[in-house]
Amino acid sequence: MKQLTGAQILMKTLIDEGVETIFGYPGGAVIDIYDELVKTKIKHILVRHEQAAVHAADAYSRAKGKTGVCLVTSGPGATNTVTGIASAYMDSIPMVVITGQVPTQLIGNDAFQEVDIVGITRPCTKHNYLVKSTDDLAQIIKEAFYIAASGRPGPVLIDIPKNVANGLATYKAPKEIKMRSYNPTYKPNMKQLQKVVDLIRDAKRPMVFAGGGAILSGASKELTQFVKKTKMPITTSLMGLGVYPGDDPLSLGMLGMHGTYRANMSTGKCDLMIAIGVRFDDRVTGKTDVFASQAKIVHIDIDPTSIRKNVPVTIPIVGDCNETLIHLNKLIMDADLGNLTQKRKTWLDQIADWKSTTPLAYKQTKNVIKPQYVVEKIYELTKGDAIITTEVGQNQMWAAQYYHFKKPNHFITSGGLGVMGFGLPAAIGAQIACPNKTVIDIAGDGSIQMNIQELATAVQFNLPVKIAILNNRYLGMVRQWQELFYDKRYASTEMVHAPDFVKLAEAFGAEGLRATKPEEVETVLKKGLASKKTVIMEFIVDREESVYPMVPAGAAITDMLLV
Amino acid sequence: MSENKHVLSILVDNQPGVLSRIVGLFSGRGYNIESLCVAETVEPHTSRLTIVTIADIVAIEQISKQLNKLINVIKVNELTGEDFVQREMALIKIKAKPEYRAEILRIVDIFRCKVVDVGPEHYTVEVTGDEGKLKAIIDILKPMGIKEIARTGSIALFRES
Ligand SMILES: Cc1ncc(C[n+]2csc(CCOP(=O)(O)OP(=O)(O)O)c2C)c(N)n1
Numbered sequence: 031m032k033q034l035t036g037a038q039i040l041m042k043t044l045i046d047e048g049v050e051t052i053f054g055y056p057g058g059a060v061i062d063i064y065d066e067l068v069k070t071k072i073k074h075i076l077v078r079h080e081q082a083a084v085h086a087a088d089a090y091s092r093a094k095g096k097t098g099v100c101l102v103t104s105g106p107g108a109t110n111t112v113t114g115i116a117s118a119y120m121d122s123i124p125m126v127v128i129t130g131q132v133p134t135q136l137i138g139n140d141a142f143q144e145v146d147i148v149g150i151t152r153p154c155t156k157h158n159y160l161v162k163s164t165d166d167l168a169q170i171i172k173e174a175f176y177i178a179a180s181g182r183p184g185p186v187l188i189d190i191p192k193n194v195a196n197g198l199a200t201y202k203a204p205k206e207i208k209m210r211s212y213n214p215t216y217k218p219n220m221k222q223l224q225k226v227v228d229l230i231r232d233a234k235r236p237m238v239f240a241g242g243g244a245i246l247s248g249a250s251k252e253l254t255q256f257v258k259k260t261k262m263p264i265t266t267s268l269m270g271l272g273v274y275p276g277d278d279p280l281s282l283g284m285l286g287m288h289g290t291y292r293a294n295m296s297t298g299k300c301d302l303m304i305a306i307g308v309r310f311d312d313r314v315t316g317k318t319d320v321f322a323s324q325a326k327i328v329h330i331d332i333d334p335t336s337i338r339k340n341v342p343v344t345i346p347i348v349g350d351c352n353e354t355l356i357h358l359n360k361l362i363m364d365a366d367l368g369n370l371t372q373k374r375k376t377w378l379d380q381i382a383d384w385k386s387t388t389p390l391a392y393k394q395t396k397n398v399i400k401p402q403y404v405v406e407k408i409y410e411l412t413k414g415d416a417i418i419t420t421e422v423g424q425n426q427m428w429a430a431q432y433y434h435f436k437k438p439n440h441f442i443t444s445g446g447l448g449v450m451g452f453g454l455p456a457a458i459g460a461q462i463a464c465p466n467k468t469v470i471d472i473a474g475d476g477s478i479q480m481n482i483q484e485l486a487t488a489v490q491f492n493l494p495v496k497i498a499i500l501n502n503r504y505l506g507m508v509r510q511w512q513e514l515f516y517d518k519r520y521a522s523t524e525m526v527h528a529p530d531f532v533k534l535a536e537a538f539g540a541e542g543l544r545a546t547k548p549e550e551v552e553t554v555l556k557k558g559l560a561s562k563k564t565v566i567m568e569f570i571v572d573r574e575e576s577v578y579p580m581v582p583a584g585a586a587i588t589d590m591l592l593v
Numbered sequence: 594m595s596e597n598k599h600v601l602s603i604l605v606d607n608q609p610g611v612l613s614r615i616v617g618l619f620s621g622r623g624y625n626i627e628s629l630c631v632a633e634t635v636e637p638h639t640s641r642l643t644i645v646t647i648a649d650i651v652a653i654e655q656i657s658k659q660l661n662k663l664i665n666v667i668k669v670n671e672l673t674g675e676d677f678v679q680r681e682m683a684l685i686k687i688k689a690k691p692e693y694r695a696e697i698l699r700i701v702d703i704f705r706c707k708v709v710d711v712g713p714e715h716y717t718v719e720v721t722g723d724e725g726k727l728k729a730i731i732d733i734l735k736p737m738g739i740k741e742i743a744r745t746g747s748i749a750l751f752r753e754s
Pocket residue numbers: 421422423424425426448449450451473474475476477478500502504505506507508
């Protein structure tokens with residue numbers, strides 16, 4: 031039988047897995063792999079820093095609904111991926127990261143560019159492998175893709191020593207994956223579901239709380255049906271934005287530290303919370319002892335460890351969110367829930383009241399641009415249909431608050447890890463996944479400088495990504511904490527020197543635009559959005575604007591500081 | 594919430610790094626390991642770990658679930674509260690001055706242990722039993738001067754009815 035090199039086997043297996051795009055950066059340990067990659071139809075996006083390859087693959091995965099793939103060299107190439115992998119792990123994004131490694135006979139010798147990347151990434155990958163023989167390669171790759179995308183998804187790393195990549199083996203098509211030690215539960219327990227129907231029927235103040243897990247399982251349609259049918263108000267976590275139309279009257283907006291008043295208040299008053307694909311992160315719950323303290327909590331999640339990790343739960347349901355909602359919707363169809371319009375009236379009136387008395391708000395001014403205004407304008411001009419990526423900090427929170435996402439996978443943010451420098455590479459990944467979409471990175475002046483080199487990638491691949499920098503010349507979110515909790519001692523948060531972003535864009539071959547007054551905002555946005563090029567739009571915004579509402583860390587989620 | 598000792602019996606796929614994943618999970622999540630024992634079972638590529646940990650009931654549920662979540666873990670059983678047999682072995686090297694030699698042998702006899710090495714100045718005693726028995730013999734031998742001690746940590750299995 032014909033012998034193939036490891037690199038050839040890798041390509042064959044990747045193509046069989048349906049891989050169309052790889053984000054990566056070459057080096058000595060993967061030169062054999064690149065030498066084969068260039069002969070295939072797989073598109074390679076050469077980033078300018080390996081961290082960006084991982085963020086781009088992360089966003090590509092979310093925008094396309096496919097497993098993202100990265101390829102980097104050993105040593106520094108591999109260590110540069112760690113932040114990206116950790117972010118994808120916390121946000122449960124399916125991804126396969128392939129790293130080169132020194133030849134097996136040199137492993138353990140402190141060889142040039144040797145690093146134990148399998149050891150380093152063990153706690154931040156769903157699983158990882160060091161391939162010891164070319165014979166094992168095909169099977170491991172198939173298994174890696176299977177693990178990455180099944181159950182609760184996550185990144186899987188495959189470390190391939192150079193002699194495994196250029197060694198020979200007889201290619202055997204990998205076997206179907208069946209693992210005695212890994213069998214995720216998709217189907218929910220039906221008895222438990224019946225109890226949920228009873229709770230919904232009896233509840234006076236029920237609400238739904240949906241998160242990233244609902245988006246990942248593709249449950250948006252079933253969830254929307256469920257919410258409409260049961261007339262329950264719905265809030266989402268940061269990661270859940272878009273799973274239910276944000277402009278619908280039943281939508282409460284986001285929950286948490288910077289959640290809307292009505293969403294946070296609802297959790298304090300509800301008597302039933304149906305949590306779907308969430309993990310009750312501390313940024314969402316605030317003080318856990320008093321979180322949803324009047325409520326029975328139903329928690330649906332595919333990962334048993336998410337359930338009862340942070341809050342006590344009345345009815346735990348382990349299962350795929352979409353599959354569970356399909357069953358639940360069927361049960362609801364057959365159940366007599368009574369006159370819901372009448373039953374929900376007091377509760378929904380209360381929520382409407384919270385919304386009208388304490389809406390999301392900021393004080394508009396004549397001479398200074400308010401960052402919230404920029405996001406509102408972006409929302410208006412893109413009709414809520416753009417893919418928005420974000421950096422981290424105030425920019426991220428204003429994007430979450432003022433862009434009312436209507437569809438899932440349109441808000442792409444580093445939720446769990448909160449990685450500054452995520453937004454630009456993410457925008458690149460999303461734009462490659464969806465070439466016809468408007469993709470905008472809502473950025474802060476600090477964060478954008480963390481992966482600014484990726485402008486070169488965007489320009490090289492003719493990607494019309496838009497970067498809207500809300501420039502407050504501060505590490506604004508940290509400054510906000512210093513203002514509120516550290517007597518305004520702005521220790522190391524003032525960005526005393528920053529580049530001229532317009533000139534910087536031009537230097538990279540992109541377009542640069544700037545608005546310094548409120549009346550220029552719309553013109554700049556229109557011009558930027560109409561351009562076919564990579565564009566930086568810089569908005570010089572109110573320097574000391576803060577994100578409100580805000581719940582101080584560790585306080586009850588209903589104890590909000592308001593504007 | 595009160596913390597108690599729990600015995601976890603964990604079957605794993607014998608892949609490289611599996612022990613490191615388990616130990617890393619304990620240290621990374623702030624759980625503690627009182628003792629850990631690992632060896633192959635009769636099934637090929639399968640090992641059993643016995644871990645004794647101290648945790649409250651909420652934490653022990655998380656620990657079990659987190660262990661189960663590891664890709665190479667086949668099964669996790671929490672034995673506490675169930676009917677199970679538990680054993681540990683210790684080798685105790687004890688100073689054996691002439692005036693204590695008879696006394697030591699008497700204790701060895703009472704505890705049904707074995708002397709596995711003898712020298713002019715020492716005995717090495719092999720003792721097997723549950724935690725209580727090991728503690729008892731160590732306490733009794735201590736005043737005579739224990740030179741060194743090596744313990745295996747607990748291993749445990751369910752009793753079958
Ligand atoms: C890699 C990284 N380092 C540090 C932080 C801590 N941090 C969170 S928000 C923030 C400020 C971000 O500043 P900027 O990008 O200008 O956004 P702004 O809050 O001003 O909108 C910092 C430093 C982080 N999240 N990520």
